[in-house]
Amino acid sequence: MRPEESWSCVDLVRREADSFSEKPTINVDEEDGGLQICRVCGDKANGYHFNVMTCEGCKGFFRRAMKRNVRLRCPFRKGTCEITRKTRRQCQACRLRKCLESGMxxxxxxxxxxxxxxxxxxxxxxxxxMEAPPSGGQGLTEEQQALIQELMDAQMKTFDTTFSHFKDFRLRGEDGSIWNYQPPCKSDGKEIIPLLPHLADVSTYMFKGVINFAKVISYFRDLPIEDQISLLKGATFEMCLLRFNTMFDTETGTWECGRLAYCFEDPDGGFQKLLLDPMMKFHCMLKxxxxxxxxxxxxxxxxxFSPDRPGVVQRSVVDQLQERFALTLKAYIECSRPYPAHRFLFLKIMGVLTELRSINAQQTQQLLRIQDTHPFATPLMQELFSSTDG
Known part of the structure; x- marks a missing residue:
């Protein structure tokens, strides 16, 4: 078992490593909405930069140092200089080391x-x-524009569409043994069971990206840790399907995942038909x-932000947040889509989300049945499957 396979949903929410956005180790005042501290020098921070909460100075220093690509040396020959707001300009080498160690x-x-x-x-x-006010709507408010921008930034930071960091995954050899595989992978879907360990690795990789996506969103970070975990357990699979849809080609029936390609055709019954038929129909419908x-x-x-997920305590807060996102989606469609051709798009999308909940429940039950006879799931997958509201 690879080390990362033992991570649980709780670990990924709490953990600082392997994260695109995590609250830094800070003083108690920060938990009450007080001063944010730069993880590199301890100065006042103004947000997350290159994955770490830092000040504007350390943000600029890290960008310049990386672009210059010059090997820096500690002038004091220690390599362990203490980096503070007052000393950060004295040793560039140690300041860069601190940036990297902090996770930038x-x-x-x-x-x-x-x-x-x-x-x-x-x-x-x-x-x-300014030149062409949108017809059919009143336009996006500044708050809605900021909300969409925050989500887009989170998506960019956490969605590895090229799968460039997806390595050391599993496939089964002809003798049934597990082996590593690096070149492009393509399956015609004639037998899905041998591919399950590999698909589990693909899914787990995507799950981690979705969890990191949630942690970048300020509204999510403001919720109690228990509610964060409950929401992720309920929604991770659904969010992954939405991301997978962006890589789906309806003409070829193929998911293009960077150097990997997956094509599942003509299910011949059994588990495979139960798994693939609903998935193919959903992806074609959404695409x-x-x-x-x-x-x-x-x-x-x-x-x-679905308030009815099992274990959610602050349901009214989550419900208000979900309504805010839904209204923003409606406003975006009214501003960006020609009317009347797309007048029903918002209702269609909400219908897709309802269908997604149903698929989540169905797929979870089918995968649990397969897991009983052909164990394949990673610990993170098992935790998510056993905690959904199917």
Missing amino acids: KKEMIMSDAAVEQRRALIKRKKREK KLRLHKEEYVLMQAISL
């Missing part, structure tokens, strides 16, 4: 071209909004809506 990630730094492209896109959208990225991410949020 080089791969999260946007290139200069990407930054300019993003700025140009923001300017263009603002200009288009036909031709949703925007913003609509996908709002669907994830609506699924996540």
Whole structure:
């Protein structure tokens, strides 16, 4: 068993390592909404930068140091200089070491071209909004725009669409043994049971991304840890299906996951038909809506903030948050979609989310039955399957 397979949903919510966004180790005042502390130098922080809560100074230093790609040396030849607000300029080598040890990630730094492209896109959208007010709606409020931007940022940080970090996964050899496999993987679906350990690894990789997505969202972090865990246990599978749909090609019936491709066709009965038929129908139905990225991410949020998940204590708070995301989705559609062609899109999306709840329950029961005879699930999957509201 690989070390990461022993992580539970609770571990992933609480844990600082392997996370795209986590609250830093801070003083007690922070828990009460007080001062946020930079994980690198201890100065006042102003948000998460490159995966870590830092100040603006350490954010800029890390970006410059990574882009320069120069090997820094400690002038004091210790390599263990204490980095504080007052001493952070004295040793660049140790400051960079502290940045990396705190969890700052080089791969999260946007290139200069990407930054300019993003700025140009923001300017263009603002200009288009001013020049052509959307028909059929009153426009997005500033709060709704900020909410969508927060969700999009969380998606970008936690959704590895290229599967570039998905490694050391399992497949079964012809003799039934488990072995590692790196080249592209393609299955025609004639026999799904031997692929279950591999599919469990794929799903677990996606589950971790969804959990990290939730932790980036400020509204989610403000909830009690117990409610965070209950919401994730109920919604993780549904949110993963929404993410998988963005990689689904209806023409070929294939999920394109970076260097991996999955094509399951013509289920011939048994578990395989029960598993694949509903999944294929769901993905085809959702793909036909031709949703925007913003609509996908709002669907994830609506699924996540479901007040009726088992174990949720602050139901009224979660219910208000879900309503806020739903109203934002409705407003976004009214602003971004031509009327009347898409006048029923919001209702269709809400219907899809209802269908998603049903699929979640059905798939969970089928996978638990398979698990009884062909154990394949990782510990994280077992915890999620046994805790859903099917």
